[in-house]
Amino acid sequence: MIVNISEILSTPKKSEHYSIPVDMEVFVMGGEHYPFRSKAPVTLTIANMGNREIAITGHIEVELLIPCARCLEDVPTTFSLDIDKTIDLKKSDEDRINDLDETCYIDHSSLDVDLLVSNEILIHFPMKTLCREDCKGICPKCGQNLNLGECGCDRESLDPRMSAIRDIFKNFNN
Numbered sequence: 001m002i003v004n005i006s007e008i009l010s011t012p013k014k015s016e017h018y019s020i021p022v023d024m025e026v027f028v029m030g031g032e033h034y035p036f037r038s039k040a041p042v043t044l045t046i047a048n049m050g051n052r053e054i055a056i057t058g059h060i061e062v063e064l065l066i067p068c069a070r071c072l073e074d075v076p077t078t079f080s081l082d083i084d085k086t087i088d089l090k091k092s093d094e095d096r097i098n099d100l101d102e103t104c105y106i107d108h109s110s111l112d113v114d115l116l117v118s119n120e121i122l123i124h125f126p127m128k129t130l131c132r133e134d135c136k137g138i139c140p141k142c143g144q145n146l147n148l149g150e151c152g153c154d155r156e157s158l159d160p161r162m163s164a165i166r167d168i169f170k171n172f173n174n
Helices: 006-010 093-098 113-124 160-173
Strands: 002-004 015-020 026-029 032-039 042-050 053-067 074-088 110-112
Touching (some): 006 015, 026 113, 110 113
Antiparallel strands (some): 032 053, 042 053
16 A cells, blocks of 8 residues: 655654555565455554654554475464654665665655565564474475374485485495
8 A cells, every 4th residue: 555645744843643454465575475364454653754754663463374394284473563664755766775775665655565575574584484393394205294194105315416325335234
């Protein structure tokens, strides 16, 4: 959702409070799509700090379904994120690029709330998600979820570079 902030920008010390629904149905990162399980409206306070600076504070509460890194079952993952940003609108586009400023969610007099939410989730996205700490994963041969039971496949897979040593041990056992 796009919020028009031109009135806030034109009135010094003006502040507005918003409760804005998240329009995105999925969070996209690296070509992967993660559906929202739940999403509360984003609460934001946008204030003109004077001297072409605005402060954005607020809270985001969403839950995504992220596949377990081992068994690929969807894991509900909650993101409870606080926002506290001060944005200098005096900077040119070139200055923002040089400073690695990631305020792409502000365009002149509008704020793209979905892009703000997406950026915050991206920053806090977990490196690895597990359904449980002792997840057994899936069988590399048949794809069976090993948390649900054994599949009976022979999963002994040795490094082919070690085949000469394995042959030596087989000769000793015979």
